[in-house]
Amino acid sequence: MSMLTPAVQRSTLGLHTLEQYEPLIGAAGVERIAAKANRLGTMRVAHISSTFYGGGVTELLTPLTLMMNASGIETDWHLIQGTPGFFGCTKKLHNTLQGERVEFSDAEKTIYEQVVFENAMRLHLEDCDAVIVHDPQPLPLIAHFPDRDMPWLWQCHVDLSSPYAPVWAYLRRFIGQYDAAIFSLPEYGQDLGGGQHFVTPAIDPFSAKNRELSAREIGEFLGNYKIPTDRPLVTQISRFDRWKDPTGVIEAFRKARQQVDCTLVLVGNNASDDPEGGKILEAIQSAADDGIIILSVDDPTLVNALQRSAAVVLQKSLREGFGLTVTEAMWKGAAVIGGNVGGIRHQIKDGWNGFLVDTPDQAADRIVRLLKDARLRRQIGSRARESVRQNFLMSRLLEDWLDLLSRYERRVA
Known part of the structure; x- marks a missing residue:
């Protein structure tokens, strides 16, 4: 009963x-x-x-x-x-x-x-x-x-x-x-x-941000935001906050792009109780180039589609209480590179179900390694999803x- x-x-x-x-x-x-x-x-x-x-x-x-x-x-x-x-x-x-x-x-x-x-x-x-x-x-x-x-x-x-x-x-x-x-x-x-x-x-695995998506749905949402898929996608999804180190992400991406052609997508929103978000967004927009797409939107299904389609997901935080964006991406079987700080260290076992990094140079190295090795991406992603199922x-x-x-x-x- x-x-x-x-x-x-x-x-x-x-x-x-x-x-x-x-x-x-x-x-x-x-x-x-x-x-x-x-x-x-x-x-x-x-x-x-x-x-x-x-x-x-x-x-x-x-x-x-x-x-x-x-x-x-x-x-x-x-x-x-x-x-x-x-x-x-x-x-x-x-x-x-x-x-x-x-x-x-x-x-x-x-x-x-x-x-x-x-x-x-x-x-x-x-x-x-x-x-x-x-x-x-x-x-x-x-x-x-x-x-x-x-x-x-x-x-x-x-x-x-x-x-x-x-x-x-x-x-x-x-x-x-x-x-x-x-x-x-x-x-x-x-x-x-x-x-x-x-x-x-x-995380809630049944929310719009985390539910299963078909390949058709993923393609439609990426297309709605004009996100190209002709090159591997690297993405970071988080509030526009200096503690999330978006400028460090851009630096790492540019170094990785010298070895592997790829596109960076930065997606974020400004929490209503965070007055610094607009300034951070302006700073990263001024640092962007043609290979970097920056979206300030609150669309959970876009986030879902990006985390499922990206070859590499970053969360290169300098401080992080826990890092739910890491959990979300790992649940989708993504290969995640996270800052070696706070709660991210409790989610990622370096080299097993993701990578931990301290510097843009380290992040660039891991991006290149993952983009060149599809088998490694699949192995890490599978382990990442199971660790979330068991714990988060x-x-x-x-x-x-x-x-x-x-x-x-x-x-x-």
Whole structure:
């Protein structure tokens, strides 16, 4: 007999149900996760982030919140609003958490805290059994709910291996008020004096960005954007962000092109809470030439088609909390070259299911090697897909969250 909740059974005609994952994780895996969801009963959870558009947090929360609801966990997703000045401040916080040494002034602190206060006045969380706040943008919210009787958890999705100490000390005033902090990887853990957990991100294999595509569909989408296929495609798909090193990608491509004729396609979008994206896009457009195609679009099926048709997929990040674009490309059996940083190192085993690089010269060398060896591309791609199936699918992320929330079940019962 199925252990799926009535909520799951009612929604079997829709998406984001555990039953969809049975061909990938097996019936026993589905039953195990469903049993954990059932044990949490009628828990109500609220996620709070700064944008519904662009970036890895959105890629995670879109399917996760739907799967939680389909599994019987009533789950809301709230968006905080902000001015351009506010998002300029939070982008600086993001950069300092990843190690940039710039001061966060008193005036910036005032803007940051005032906008978060205004958002707190609009939020009604009294009926929630757990509140999960994502990244630094909404972090100070907790200070405006002194009478809370449910656990508040803060999840940080960025590379926290070496945060800038003065800004980290400022943010810890808020982090210390949470019941626990959640990081993507153990190496991002901090001495917080309280609980901390580690939850690795994952992808939705059934989304428009990751679903199977026919050769005809791939050809149509590449044609719609006038992407030529007469030469091997090399691509990087990520936000226009200096931490993704798009200029380093262009440098590596130009060196590789001296040995193997190919085309570079850079695809990205600007997250609504990232004011630096436009400047980065202008910089790489000015550096482009006839062999480089740059697209600023939000089209998940184009991303899917490119990752499936590219001979090489790059994610040459300088800092990376995890790197979902790496996971997505590996799921499609792509040969991926990633920056030797952060979460990318937890996905790619160098030389086995992809390559890790530190410099444009290394990236160029691996591009040439892969373009010249179709058999190597196929071997690496096959291993890459299997590693994602085993470790980085949304069903596993849902189970991690069910396990984490169960630790607080006694407090919310």
